[in-house]
Amino acid sequence: MSIQLRGLLAALTLLATTSQAHAWWPFGKDTSxxxxxxxxxxxxxxxxxxxxxxxxxxxxxxxxxxxxxxxxxxxxxxxxxxxxxxxxxxxxxxxxxxxxxxxxxxxxxxxxxxxxxxxxxxxxxxxxxxxxxxxxxxxRGTALADVIRGITPEGGITEGLADSIAGAFGALWEFA
Structure with a gap:
């Protein structure tokens, strides 16, 4: 067997065993x-x-x-x-x-x-x-949430305001 044919067979074998083989395999699509x-x-x-x-x-x-x-x-x-x-x-x-x-x-x-x-x-x-x-x-949370929590102490008036604004935005977002 020639070196070129061995190389081609080796390349086809390698490609056929990759996780993306279904995307290029010319002999039918593996649908499972x-x-x-x-x-x-x-x-x-x-x-x-x-x-x-x-x-x-x-x-x-x-x-x-x-x-x-x-x-x-x-x-x-x-x-x-x-x-x-x-x-x-x-x-x-x-x-x-x-x-x-x-x-x-x-x-x-x-x-x-x-x-x-x-x-x-x-x-x-x-x-x-x-x-x-x-x-x-x-x-582990987010940096933005940490900043917001820092300026809106739990149970405070700013938390209630922030919650109302977020709720209104969420309702608008879900409506859209």
Whole structure:
């Protein structure tokens, strides 16, 4: 066998074994590589949205996973609420997804504030959650939240004002 043919075969073997082989393989599309035992639920962060002016919050990840065999649902929790509040909303949504699919649990993939929201659900309802994956999660709070807390002491009038402003913005955001 010639050196060129060996090199070509080695390159094809290497490419065929990479995680992106499905994207270029000329002999048919592997439509099951993203198939998981449990459905996937995507959980967005603070002021998350489905689609605004053609911009998808999860940048087409849900559709891509569906194209390759996964059952994917995109949660819709409040834009500006506590992790506990959002977590309780997420529990209701997960229960609905499980009722539709017949699955026992879900895999949560969370972004930003979706991470502590998902961890809340996993802590209070572990029977619903197979896994939690956090992408850029607010696992230790944020610098902005620390600054805001510094100028709005808990229980003070400025906290009430800031809460009202945030609530109004959140309602407007969700309406839009």
């Amino acid at each position: 590589y993203a198939d998981t035992r449990y459905p996937i639920v995507l959980v967005g962060g603070i002021i998350a949205f489905d689609d605004i002016a053609g911009v998808d919050y999860f940048y087409g990840i849900a559709d891509n996973l569906r194209d390759y065999g996964a059952q994917v649902y995109e949660s819709n929790v409040s834009a500006l609420q506590s992790n506990e509040y959002r977590g309780e909303e997420l529990i209701v949504q997960i229960e609905n997804y499980l009722a539709v699919t017949g699955a026992d649990k879900v895999n949560l993939i969370a972004h930003s504030q979706g991470a502590p929201t998902s961890r809340y659900v996993a802590a209070v309802r572990p029977d619903l959650v197979a896994s939690v994956t956090s992408v850029h999660g607010e696992n």
